[in-house]
Amino acid sequence: MSSFDNLYRQQVQRYYREHHGWIRAWLQRRLGHGNDAADLAHDVFLRLLTTPRQFESDSHVRAYLGAMSRHVCVDFWRRRQVEQTWLDVLASRPQACMPSEEHRALVLEALQQVHAMLARLPEKVAEAFLLAQLEGLTYQAIGERLGVSERTVTKYMAQAMYQCMLLEAELDEALD
CATH class of the missing domain: 1.10.1740 (Rna Polymerase Sigma Factor; Chain: A)
Known part of the structure; x- marks a missing residue:
């Protein structure tokens, strides 16, 4: 030292x-x-x-x-x-479909990491990513909703996907 x-x-x-x-x-x-x-x-x-x-x-x-x-x-x-x-999601599932404690902990950790990753993104980038992933909107529809061009949405999605790749690499490393 x-x-x-x-x-x-x-x-x-x-x-x-x-x-x-x-x-x-x-x-x-x-x-x-x-x-x-x-x-x-x-x-x-x-x-x-x-x-x-x-x-x-x-x-x-x-x-x-x-x-x-x-x-x-x-x-x-x-x-x-x-x-x-x-x-809340787990509580809505039938008891027979409940994951193990270990699986629940792994999913919760992954959700927290995804949430943190989204929070680090610029607001419009995160919103574009969520609109594509959760609502299945096209880049054109996302652009209309956010008031930006389709080309800008493409840039936003590239930023978000890059962060997803980094997160995936971190998760893979943690599991090794």
Whole structure:
């Protein structure tokens, strides 16, 4: 480990001591549950460890950690929304058709990754992709709906399909 890495770890430990309490309290107020808040507070600092940053002042550290806390909170609610939708689908199925716990967990993880991938796309790109995949619209119909040319829809779909390929590669790698 380099001296920079060691110094940075020490900085993060200091930030943890100084800011963990208010981050956890803030998350607990938003989530209403202490265990989730504790997990997410740790996630904030794990993100800080994995993406080193230099801060100009203590107020800059606090602002950055506050923004990171908001992001992990939003991510948490998105994951919960995807999970609840999946559970609703399962509840509507006959008991005899229920997948195993392992299969349910794999599907939920894949759904969360697809949801995150769509959230990273520009809004119109994601909308074009969903219109094509879920409603089966042609590129011309998508263009009319979005108020863009068919050529632009083709570009949007290429962007979305590229992200799908990256996600598929990540999933294949995770299963190996």
